[in-house]
Amino acid sequence: MPLNERLSAYGKLGVARNERKVNLASNGVGYSDNDNGVYGAVGLQYALGQNLSLVGEYERYGKQPEIGAKADVVSVGLKVGF
Incomplete structure (x- = not known):
């Protein structure tokens, strides 16, 4: 969804399958x-x-586990088009 000429927002929704060992x-x-x-x-x-775009994202992968990696991820990166 464009917010102005250079800035846009987006969302993702789906199902996550998580396995911890x-x-x-x-x-x-x-x-x-x-x-x-x-x-x-x-x-x-x-x-x-x-x-070239700068991207910032917050992701949530299912439930918070009792043991293992957290289900939340914050990332920043560069997106390059070819």
Whole structure:
């Protein structure tokens, strides 16, 4: 969705399948868990030129796990068109 000549906003919606595995080699104890949840993201894109944009995004991958990586991601990057 364009906000002005150079700035636009976007959203994503879908389903996330997450799998977590923890193995402690020293004593052979392991843990495994998986779940399905809603995937959602919102972002902004700022055009620096015709084929170059700066992108910032917040993503949420399903439920917050008890063990393992968090379900939230914030990223900033450059998008190059070919």
